[in-house]
Amino acid sequence: MKGPLLLILTILLNTQFGGAVHSSCTYSPHKWCSSLGSAIKCGVFKQCLESNFTRSHDSVDKVEVALYYESLCPGCRNFFVFSLFPTWLMLADIMTVTLVPYGNAQEKNVTGKYVFECQHGKEECLGNLIETCLLNMTDLAIPMIFCMESSTDVINNGQMCTKLYKPDLNWGDVMKCVNGDQGNQLMHQNALKTKALNPPHDYVPWVTINGEHTEDLQEKAMNSLFNLVCSLYKGKKPPACGGKQKHFKSLCHNE
Numbered sequence: 200m201k202g203p204l205l206l207i208l209t210i211l212l213n214t215q216f217g218g219a220v221h222s223s224c225t226y227s228p229h230k231w232c233s234s235l236g237s238a239i240k241c242g243v244f245k246q247c248l249e250s251n252f253t254r255s256h257d258s259v260d261k262v263e264v265a266l267y268y269e270s271l272c273p274g275c276r277n278f279f280v281f282s283l284f285p286t287w288l289m290l291a292d293i294m295t296v297t298l299v300p301y302g303n304a305q306e307k308n309v310t311g312k313y314v315f316e317c318q319h320g321k322e323e324c325l326g327n328l329i330e331t332c333l334l335n336m337t338d339l340a341i342p343m344i345f346c347m348e349s350s351t352d353v354i355n356n357g358q359m360c361t362k363l364y365k366p367d368l369n370w371g372d373v374m375k376c377v378n379g380d381q382g383n384q385l386m387h388q389n390a391l392k393t394k395a396l397n398p399p400h401d402y403v404p405w406v407t408i409n410g411e412h413t414e415d416l417q418e419k420a421m422n423s424l425f426n427l428v429c430s431l432y433k434g435k436k437p438p439a440c441g442g443k444q445k446h447f448k449s450l451c452h453n454e
C-alpha cells in the first residue's frame with residue numbers, strides 16, 4: 200500500500216501548505232464530504248473531519264490502535280507521519296487512534312506538582328505537553344499533530360498547525376494548559392497510562408492493538424499498520440481494504 204499512502208500524504212501536504220488543489224474539485228457541494236478524496240480535492244478536509252463523514256455505519260467494534268511515543272523521537276515521527284496518520288485517514292471508519300505522548304520520560308512529584316524529564320530534553324517535554332493539551336482541547340488534534348510531526352521544527356510549528364485546522368482555537372489557551380496545572384495533570388495521566396503498560400514498554404514507538412502488545416503485533420504494525428487494521432477488522436471491509444492495490448498498479452504500467 201506504499202503508493203496510495205504516499206499519494207494521499209502528498210495531496211494532504213499540498214493542501215496544508217497552500218498547494219492549488221481546489222481547482223480539482225468537480226463534486227457538487229453536497230458530495231464534498233462523501234469521501235476523503237472529494238474532501239481533499241475540494242479543500243474542505245478539516246470541515247469534513249469535524250462532521251461525521253468518517254464515522255462507521257456499522258456496529259462492529261473498531262480496531263483500537265494506541266501509540267505510546269515521544270514528540271521528538273525520530274522513529275516515532277516516522278511511524279506516525281508515514282504509517283499511522285495515512286492509515287487513519289483511509290481507515291478512520293474502522294479504527295480508533297489513541298496517542299499517549301510520554302514514552303521514556305520520567306516524572307517526579309515535587310510538592311504536588313509533577314516535574315518531567317524527557318529523553319530528548321526540555322524541548323521534547325514541551326512538544327509532549329502541547330500535543331497532550333491539543334488532544335484534550337480539540338477533536339482535530341490528530342491532523343494538528345501530524346502537521347507538527349511532519350515539519351522540520353515540531354515545536355515552533357505548533358501554533359501554525361493549530362491555526363491551520365482550527366483558526367478559532369486560541370493559542371494562548373493552549374499555552375495556558377501547557378504551562379498550568381491542567382497540562383501538568385494531563386501529563387501525569389500519560390505517565391500513569393505508560394507505566395500501566397503490560398508488558399512494560401522497552402522502546403518507543405510502542406503500539407498496542409485493542410489494548411494488547413505482543414512482538415508479533417508490533418512487528419506487523421511497523422511493517423504495515425494498514426494491512427494489520429484491515430485484517431483485524433471483523434465487520435464488512437471498507438473499499439480501501441480490498442482491491443485498491445491492484446487498481447493503482449494497473450494505472451502505473453509503462454506505455
Ligand SMILES: *[C@@H]1O[C@H](CO)[C@@H](O)[C@H](O)[C@H]1NC(C)=O
Binds near residue numbers: 249250
Ligand atoms: C454527528 O453524529 C452525531 C451523533 O452520531 C450527531 O448528533 C451530530 O449531529 C452529527 N453531526 C453532523 C455534522 O452531522
Ligand SMILES: *[C@@H]1O[C@H](CO)[C@@H](O)[C@H](O)[C@H]1NC(C)=O
Binds near residue numbers: 308310311312
Ligand atoms: C504528590 O504530591 C501530592 C501533594 O504533595 C500528593 O497529594 C499526591 O498524592 C502525590 N502523588 C504521588 C504519586 O506521590
Ligand SMILES: *[C@@H]1O[C@H](CO)[C@@H](O)[C@H](O)[C@H]1NC(C)=O
Binds near residue numbers: 336384385
Ligand atoms: C480534558 O481534561 C480534563 C481534566 O483536566 C478532563 O476532565 C476532560 O474530560 C478532558 N477532555 C477530553 C476531551 O479529553
